[in-house]
Amino acid sequence: MAGRDLTFGCACGKLRGVVRGVSPRNGARVDCYCKDCQAFARLLGADHILDENGGTAIYQTLPARLELTEGVKNLACLRLTPKGTYRWYANCCNTPLANTGGPKLRFVGTLLAGYKPGEMAQVMGPPTAVVNVSAEAAEAGVKARGMAALTAKILWRHFKAGFSAQTRRTPFFDATGHPVVTPELAPRR
Ligand SMILES: [Zn+2]
Ligand SMILES: [Zn+2]
Numbered sequence: 511m512a513g514r515d516l517t518f519g520c521a522c523g524k525l526r527g528v529v530r531g532v533s534p535r536n537g538a539r540v541d542c543y544c545k546d547c548q549a550f551a552r553l554l555g556a557d558h559i560l561d562e563n564g565g566t567a568i569y570q571t572l573p574a575r576l577e578l579t580e581g582v583k584n585l586a587c588l589r590l591t592p593k594g595t596y597r598w599y600a601n602c603c604n605t606p607l608a609n610t611g612g613p614k615l616r617f618v619g620t621l622l623a624g625y626k627p628g629e630m631a632q633v634m635g636p637p638t639a640v641v642n643v644s645a646e647a648a649e650a651g652v653k654a655r656g657m658a659a660l661t662a663k664i665l666w667r668h669f670k671a672g673f674s675a676q677t678r679r680t681p682f683f684d685a686t687g688h689p690v691v692t693p694e695l696a697p698r699r
Contacts, residue, residue, distance in 0.1 A: 514633045517579075518624035520600030520607070525581035527681070529571065529620060534635030537571035538663050540619070543652065544642035546590050547609075550597045553588065553696055554604040559623035563647035567622040569634050570664065572671055573610060573680035576618055587682075587693040596693060598682060613683035616668045 513533030519526040547566040551559050560566060578585065586601035598608045609619040622630065639656030648654075671677035683689055 514629075516625055516630065516633060518607070518620065518626075520581075520584065520603050520605035520624065522600075522603035522605075524602040525578065525584045525600040525605075525607075527576060527578040527580075529569070530575045530577070532569070532571070532575075532633050534638070536575070537569050537634065538639065538660055539634045539637045540568050540570060540639040540641060540656070540660055541565045541637050542568055542619075542641050543644050543647045545644070546595065547642075549590055549696070549699060550588065550599075550609075551606055554599055554606055556604055556606050556623070559606060559621065563650045563652050564644060565640075565647065565652065567637070568609070568619040569622060569625075570617065570619045570660075572616050572667055572677060573618040573682060574616070574671070574677045576608070576620065576681055578681045582681075582690075585681075585691055587689055587691050588696055589693045590696045590699075592695060596682065596689060608682075610680075610682050613680065613687035613689075616671045616677060616680075617664055618680075618682070 513531035513536045515530045516532045517528050543565045548564050584600045584602040588597045596610045599606045606621050607624050611617050639660040641657050643652050643654040
């Protein structure tokens, strides 16, 4: 279960971090075509992270595996709706970084845009799931797969992590469960 430690960072390099123990077993590669992932990228002016059919490449794992090592003051959070997914980005250069649920769910989807290209695909493995495929993407030949297995894997990781302080650690929420920065609410679209 060792995996490899992969560094990631924003485009301008001010914010940096590391995800420990990256492997196909310790996480899941997923491509998401939902409108909210697209809206997040577009609101930040980071459309370039989307693939030609509007997909976002994500590696899902436990937040405890992720550490922000530099430039934490540039971390910002955006929510598309008051109760929506917490979408984290670097506000120095508007690089989308990660998605999380609330503080109790041991889940983070890290956006591959922040990683160095190259060894990443080899370390994370190929996408095991393609989800929320839009009509447009389907027309372009994108096929949905693996949603059930993906959900099962998120829950499996969550419960397997148990309730130890070590796995509860997350760079996105403080000990009282509040986000480390106040999320901005996106303008209504
Ligand atoms: Zn930056
Ligand atoms: Zn999505």
